[in-house]
Each structure stands twice: as structure tokens, then as C-alpha cells.
Amino acid sequence: MKTIVELDAARDRYVTRHEAFLNNRSEAAWLRQLRVQAIERFAALGFPGTRHEEWKYTDVRPIAAFENSDAPSLNGNTTTEKWALEGAHLLVFVGGKFSPTLSHIGELPAGVTVCSLAEALSRDSEIVQQNLARYASFENEAFPALNTAYFEDGAFIHVPQNLVVETPIHLLFLTPDGAVSQPRNLLLIGDNSQITIVEEYANKNGVGAGFTNSVTEVSAGKNAHLDHYKITTEGAAAFHVGTMQVQQDRDCVFSSHSVTFGGKIVRHQANAIMGGSGIETTLNGLYVGGEDQLIDNHTVMDHAEPHCASHEVYAGVLAGRSHGVFNGKIFVRLDAQKTDAKQSNRTLLLSREAEIDAKPQLEIFADDVKCTHGATIGQLDDDALFYLRARGINEHDARDILTYAFANDILERVQIAPLRERLEKALFEKLQSIR
Amino acid sequence: MQEKPVILEIRDLHARIEDKEILRGINLTVRAGETHAIMGLNGSGKSTLAQVLAGREEYKVTQGEVLYKGENLLDMAPDERAQKGVFLAFQYPVEIPGVNTSYFLRAALNSIRKSRGEEEMDATEFLKLVRQKMGLVELDKSFLSRSINEGFSGGEKKRFEIFQMAVLEPALGILDETDSGLDIDALRVVAQGVNALKSDENAFVVVTHYQRLLNYIVPDFVHILMEGRIVQTGDKQLAIDLDATGYKELQEAAR
Numbered sequence: 001m002k003t004i005v006e007l008d009a010a011r012d013r014y015v016t017r018h019e020a021f022l023n024n025r026s027e028a029a030w031l032r033q034l035r036v037q038a039i040e041r042f043a044a045l046g047f048p049g050t051r052h053e054e055w056k057y058t059d060v061r062p063i064a065a066f067e068n069s070d071a072p073s074l075n076g077n078t079t080t081e082k083w084a085l086e087g088a089h090l091l092v093f094v095g096g097k098f099s100p101t102l103s104h105i106g107e108l109p110a111g112v113t114v115c116s117l118a119e120a121l122s123r124d125s126e127i128v129q130q131n132l133a134r135y136a137s138f139e140n141e142a143f144p145a146l147n148t149a150y151f152e153d154g155a156f157i158h159v160p161q162n163l164v165v166e167t168p169i170h171l172l173f174l175t176p177d178g179a180v181s182q183p184r185n186l187l188l189i190g191d192n193s194q195i196t197i198v199e200e201y202a203n204k205n206g207v208g209a210g211f212t213n214s215v216t217e218v219s220a221g222k223n224a225h226l227d228h229y230k231i232t233t234e235g236a237a238a239f240h241v242g243t244m245q246v247q248q249d250r251d252c253v254f255s256s257h258s259v260t261f262g263g264k265i266v267r268h269q270a271n272a273i274m275g276g277s278g279i280e281t282t283l284n285g286l287y288v289g290g291e292d293q294l295i296d297n298h299t300v301m302d303h304a305e306p307h308c309a310s311h312e313v314y315a316g317v318l319a320g321r322s323h324g325v326f327n328g329k330i331f332v333r334l335d336a337q338k339t340d341a342k343q344s345n346r347t348l349l350l351s352r353e354a355e356i357d358a359k360p361q362l363e364i365f366a367d368d369v370k371c372t373h374g375a376t377i378g379q380l381d382d383d384a385l386f387y388l389r390a391r392g393i394n395e396h397d398a399r400d401i402l403t404y405a406f407a408n409d410i411l412e413r414v415q416i417a418p419l420r421e422r423l424e425k426a427l428f429e430k431l432q433s434i435r
Numbered sequence: 436m437q438e439k440p441v442i443l444e445i446r447d448l449h450a451r452i453e454d455k456e457i458l459r460g461i462n463l464t465v466r467a468g469e470t471h472a473i474m475g476l477n478g479s480g481k482s483t484l485a486q487v488l489a490g491r492e493e494y495k496v497t498q499g500e501v502l503y504k505g506e507n508l509l510d511m512a513p514d515e516r517a518q519k520g521v522f523l524a525f526q527y528p529v530e531i532p533g534v535n536t537s538y539f540l541r542a543a544l545n546s547i548r549k550s551r552g553e554e555e556m557d558a559t560e561f562l563k564l565v566r567q568k569m570g571l572v573e574l575d576k577s578f579l580s581r582s583i584n585e586g587f588s589g590g591e592k593k594r595f596e597i598f599q600m601a602v603l604e605p606a607l608g609i610l611d612e613t614d615s616g617l618d619i620d621a622l623r624v625v626a627q628g629v630n631a632l633k634s635d636e637n638a639f640v641v642v643t644h645y646q647r648l649l650n651y652i653v654p655d656f657v658h659i660l661m662e663g664r665i666v667q668t669g670d671k672q673l674a675i676d677l678d679a680t681g682y683k684e685l686q687e688a689a690r
Binding site for chain 1: 489490491492512513514516517518522523525528529531532533534539540542543544546547550582583599603
């Protein structure tokens with residue numbers, strides 16, 4: 001009972017404040033209407049309790065109760081050197097708002113738009129109106145509903161058809177202590193176009209005591225190629241709920257790699273709908289948790305059409321009292337013949353108290369398909385440990401080498417060399433800190 | 436002539452795995468410059484002996500002692516044994532995906548050097564050493580960018596073991612059925628590698644099923660292991676006789 005009371009109180013707080021939020025903004029009527037619908041849905045749904053099947057292992061009470069402090073440290077000097085990706089276009093958001101001074105967007109092919117969503121909205125862009133909230137439904141999802149009601153900014157990327165953006169776009173979201181930020185990203189990639197996007201969440205300062213509720217909507221056209229990375233390295237006190245909704249058209253190739261090292265409670269929801277034939281979708285992930293971190297990955301591969309392939313590998317390393325959740329849904333609709341879906345989830349538990357709840361969930365309605373899934377949970381391999389020690393490597397180092405290799409399997413798939421190198425270094429440091 | 440120093444001394448060694456006693460009183464003295472072959476049927480305890488010497492924790496020593504250069508070997512952790520110069524060429528080398536062979540071997544070499552108070556070897560120096568040693572066992576340099584034993588053929592795995600031994604230069608090399616499953620060409624390459632490493636300072640214990648290997652790695656002593664004990668010791672002729680008559684006769688004679 002207490003849980004419900006707490007969650008309801010938090011819901012009411014957001015609902016009550018919404019009118020004032022709207023009145024402070026001068027927005028187009030369509031957007032205003034969208035926000036009103038969203039807050040109404042949020043009011044009806046409320047924050048999910050652990051009785052909700054999709055939130056069984058993730059208690060959001062601390063997230064719901066978190067309040068914007070009076071003065072989140074939005075100002076002060078910030079350098080972004082630490083996160084630099086050489087050569088990439090950089091868009092920095094502090095507390096969910098675009099920072100032109102920290103950002104630098106280089107030259108882009110003619111016709112390509114890369115800007116903040118607030119800027120795109122201020123131009124009253126028709127394409128934004130047509131696409132915003134079209135993919136990420138808030139009908140039954142409380143966090144996307146809340147985000148739709150309250151978002152202020154985020155990234156807007158539009159690549160018309162037949163264009164290749166060679167240089168990666170780096171979206172860097174810095175969360176200041178004490179801030180609630182709800183960034184909204186809209187990524188529209190046209191037919192035959194190609195782009196690489198890095199979506200990174202880190203904390204600006206302190207321990208990252210903030211709450212980020214992000215929504216990223218992706219629409220990828222026919223034969224489009226999109227490589228996406230989501231990096232979450234917020235501090236030990238951060239709350240992060242992120243939703244990515246991907247809509248793919250035929251022959252599109254989409255891949256996303258999600259890497260999570262930071263945060264106290266982190267929930268990623270990644271959903272891909274294969275809405276045409278010949279699509280290839282990859283959702284991979286690495287998460288490393290220590291102390292009392294909770295890292296929850298929920299994925300959906302929705303095979304709606306025939307001849308599509310999906311690949312999914314998630315690896316987790318959990319130490320201390322950390323808790324991992326993996327839920328991987330694969331839907332193969334009635335028409336989706338010749339589907340080839342592969343899913344694997346591997347978890348390494350480094351302590352007795354660490355815990356993983358892994359649930360592959362396959363719902364197959366077509367009859368001529370190939371679907372495989374596997375989940376392994378375990379400790380380091382004794383034979384491998386002995387082999388390294390028998391060559392003179394001490395036990396401590398041997399364990400480190402094997403743990404690193406287990407996790408690095410995912411990082412090796414990162415195609416952007418400077419990002420991969422930075423993540424390898426971060427992985428090494430993270431593993432040192434949790435052992 | 437002065438006797439060479441003793442490298443390994445095994446006295447009345449008994450060992451078991453779970454409830455099964457496998458070694459029942461092994462006695463063996465190995466001096467510098469010597470090569471000892473240990474032969475026996477499956478289950479006679481050959482591989483157990485090799486594993487016990489390397490420090491595999493599943494095997495419990497219940498009686499006896501093992502001295503390595505005068506020190507109690509059984510008190511040492513597996514990595515300490517390796518640092519002091521004991522090397523086991525595994526019967527079944529372990530595949531370790533994601534751990535690069537070159538990184539691994541340099542980490543091994545440097546932890547051995549560090550334990551001896553020597554300077555760590557830098558990447559350039561290491562590469563030079565590795566190139567030179569690879570030739571010994573005819574390994575291609577593409578091995579350096581692969582993961583440990585991952586996707587290696589049976590013969591490649593065994594050659595990789597000998598290559599590691601060549602880089603780490605142990606004082607005591609224990610080969611656990613390194614010849615099993617090798618064709619004659621691979622066998623020659625492996626034997627060549629071992630022979631090139633032999634010196635007056637080190638010693639080898641070669642555990643094998645087949646006499647054939649001993650045509651290429653010529654032993655000074657051949658020991659026949661049966662039911663956890665050495666029942667007969669001779670020179671290389673013993674292995675040849677054994678190959679002709681078989682273990683059965685020997686078994687009967689022993690009774």
C-alpha cells in the first residue's frame with residue numbers, strides 16, 4: 001500500500017505542475033495539445049509499481065520521489081574534453097537544454113539538418129510536427145508520456161534521402177546534480193542515407209544526483225544505414241530512464257550498442273520495429289555494475305515483415321550488491337516468414353550478493369522462421385584461470401584479464417575508433433573500481 | 436664427474452581427486468640436463484602427476500612431498516611455481532576468447548621477470564624475442580593477433596604450448612601428452628622445439644602414451660607408471676621393448 005501512495009503522490013506532483021509549465025511556454029497549438037494528451041495519459045497510468053510485469057525488478061520509487069532542487073548547477077565552467085570524440089560533430093545539452101557555446105557542428109552535406117529540437121520547434125517545422133511522438137507511443141508507457149508532457153529540448157537530426165553523413169554526430173547530455181532532465185531526440189534518416197549517432201549521458205559534476213528521462217525516436221527509411229551508440233556513464237547517484245523507439249522501413253540496416261557503467265538506477269528500453277522486408281537490426285549491450293547499482297535492459301525486436309534478421313548480444317558484469325535485469329522480447333508476427341532472430345545474454349557475477357534476472361521472451365506466430373536464444377549466468381571459468389596462473393600471472397591479474405575480455409567482447413564491435421578506445425579505458429577503470 | 440644439481444625430487448607422493456586415490460607413492464629424481472619420459476596406460480596417473488606438479492587445486496595431495504630446487508613445491512600457488520620456472524604444456528590447452536595471445540604472453544613473461552627482480556620487457560624487445568621463438572615451432576605471426584587457443588587446430592594448440600615454453604624458458608618443462616593427436620610433421624616440429632630448448636641448466640618430464648615421440652625427444656630415463664606407482668625404470672630401450680610387448684605382459688610380471 002505504501003508503495004502505491006508514494007507513487008501516486010509523485011504522479012500528482014508532476015500532474016499538478018503541468019499547467020504552470022505550459023503557461024510559461026509559448027508553443028504551437030499542436031504541441032500544446034500533444035502535451036495535454038501526454039499528461040492526461042501519465043495521470044491515468046501513474047508511475048509503474050513493481051506489480052507491473054515490465055517493472056517487476058525495478059522499483060522506481062526513488063526516481064518518482066526525486067525533485068528538481070531549487071538551483072541545479074546549470075552554470076559554471078564546463079569542459080567537454082573528457083568526452084571528446086575526435087572529428088565528430090558535437091551537440092552538448094546541459095540539464096536537457098542545448099548549449100550552443102559547448103557545441104560545435106561542422107560542415108554537413110547540403111540538406112542535412114542537425115540542431116536542437118527547441119530550435120526546430122521554434123521554426124515551426126512541419127516535419128517535426130509530422131514525426132514527433134509518432135513512433136514513441138505514450139499510450140501505455142508512463143515515462144515516455146511524462147517526457148512528452150515536459151521535454152524542453154534535445155537533438156533534431158534530419159537526413160533527407162540519398163545522403164551520407166560521414167562524420168559521426170555526438171550528442172552529449174550532461175546532467176547537473178539536482179536536476180530533472182527530460183531530453184527528447186528525433187532522428188529522421190531518409191531512404192538510402194547513412195549516418196552514425198552517439199547518444200551519451202554523463203554527469204556534469206558531483207555524483208550525478210539527477211534524474212534523466214530521455215526519449216529517442218528514430219525513423220529510418222528504405223535501405224538507410226544507421227549506427228547508433230548509447231553510452232551511460234552518469235555518476236553513482238544518478239537515475240536514468242531511457243526509451244529508444246526505432247521504426248525501420250524495408251532493407252534498412254540499423255544497429256545500436258548500449259554501454260552502461262554509471263547510475264544508481266538505470267533502465268533502458270530499446271524497441272525496434274522491422275516494418276518492411278529485408279531489414280537487419282542489431283541491438284547489443286554491455287553493462288557493468290558494482291555496489292548497489294541497478295541496471296535494467298528491456299529490448300523488443302518486433303519482426304512485422306518477412307525476411308528480416310535481428311541480432312542481439314547483451315553482456316553484463318555484476319559485482320558488489322548490484323542487480324541486473326535483462327528482458328529480451330522477440331515478436332515474430334504472422335506474416336514474418338523467413339525471420340532469422342538470434343539473441344544471447346551472458347552475465348558474469350563477481351560476488352555472492354550480485355544478482356541478475358534474465359528473461360528471454362519469444363512470441364512466434366509465423367511457422368517458417370529461425371529463432372535462437374541463450375542465456376548464461378556464471379563465474380569466471382576455473383580452467384581459464386588456472387591456465388593463466390600456470391603461466392605465472394597472479395590470481396588477481398588473471399581474474400582482471402578474464403573479466404575484461406568478457407566485457408570487451410561487446411566493445412570490440414564499436415566501429416568508431418576513438419569511442420572504442422575511450423570506452424575500453426572506461427571499462428578498465430570501472431572494473432578496477434568494482435572489484 | 437660431479438653430479439648435476441637436482442631440479443625435481445618427488446618423494447612418496449600420494450594424491451587423490453574427490454574420493455579416488457590416483458597417485459599411490461611416486462618417487463622420482465630429476466637432475467639438470469636430464470629428460471625423463473613417463474609412460475603408462477590411461478588412468479595410470481600420468482596426467483594427474485603433471486597437474487599436481489603444476490598446482491591444479493582439484494587434486495589433493497594426501498602424503499609425500501615434492502621439492503623443486505630444494506624448495507617445497509606443494510606450498511606454492513600455481514603462479515608462484517610458474518614464476519620459479521615450472522612450466523606445464525597442457526594436454527588440453529584452454530580456449531580463452533577475447534584475450535590476445537601476445538598480450539597474454541607478455542603479461543606472463545613480465546610477471547615472471549618481476550618476481551625475479553628483473554626489469555619488465557617493453558613491447559619492441561618483446562616482439563623481437565617472440566619473432567625469434569616463433570620460428571622454432573614454425574608458427575605464423577598471425578597468431579599474435581588471435582585470442583588464446585581460440586579456433587586453433589589440435590596441432591596449432593600444441594605448437595602454441597611449446598612456443599610459450601620457448602618464450603618463458605622454464606627450468607622444468609612438463610609436457611603432458613603433447614604428442615597425442617599430432618601427425619608426424621607436427622610431432623617433428625614440436626620435438627624440434629623442445630630439443631632446441633634443452634640445456635645443462637634445465638630438465639624435461641615428458642608424459643606420453645606413445646613410444647614414437649621418444650624417437651624425436653630422446654629420454655635419459657623412461658619410467659613406467661601403473662596404478663599410481665612407478666613400476667619400472669630404464670633407458671630409452673625400455674620404451675621400445677614396451678612398444679613391442681605391450682603393457683599387459685608388464686602388468687602380469689608386476690603381479
